[in-house]
Amino acid sequence: LSAVLIALLVLVNCKLLLLLPRRQQIAGVWIELFALLMLFFYSFDLSFAFIARKVGFLITQGVTTTLYISAISILIATTIALVGAIAKLTGNGIVYGLATFYTSLFRGLPLLMQIYIIYLGLPQVGYVIGAVPAGIVALSLCYGAYMTEIFRAGIESIPRGQSEGATALGLSPGQTMALVILP
Incomplete structure (x- = not known):
């Protein structure tokens, strides 16, 4: 069920991005991928204060x-x-x-x-x-x-x-x- 929901979300996202001009499509994709990457890293139990110190x-x-x-x-x-x-x-x-x-x-x-x-x-x-x-x-x-x-x-x-x-x-x-x- 969650896979179907994610697939629908991606499909709607792509449809919305296609309504934008090409430059804004590229910027939107980059922003979304960067946000996903940040969420991926924040899902780990990393001590960012420790990393910043070292x-x-x-x-x-x-x-x-x-x-x-x-x-x-x-x-x-x-x-x-x-x-x-x-x-x-x-x-x-x-x-x-x-x-x-x-x-x-x-x-x-x-x-x-x-x-x-x-x-x-x-x-x-x-x-x-x-x-x-x-x-x-x-x-x-x-x-x-x-x-x-x-x-x-x-x-x-x-x-x-x-x-x-x-x-x-x-x-x-x-x-x-x-x-x-x-x-």
Whole structure:
């Protein structure tokens, strides 16, 4: 009975809104949806005074944690990407295969799925990891794979004459990579 009453109320509301000009229809819908949203939240037994007291601290803590996770993830992802890019450029088939598999897997798997696998899947096989470390690992692996391709493309874009000049100066391949190509 209450469902029928609600359906009739919605129908009457729609009919009344259709009588208004388009701009007023949109404003009316927004106002009604906002009111319903507020009623929905007020139906919970929330202590708004407690939330108001803690909101500053909670936002500060959230921003700090986000910046911490982001900074650590960027450092780790950059390291992974550099190693992966160099691995993709080597002549060793095994190393190239591992690097290609890594980049294909982590670029093809959605980040949310990676987070679920690391945070919820690893405990199923005995590796319990906290929320923050799981976030760092997931972000590092995901963005390390993307950055691997960026670094590889950047290294390959260096003109051949640069490495030939470094060889002519007597630099080893490792020195050439560290002193000429990567900078």
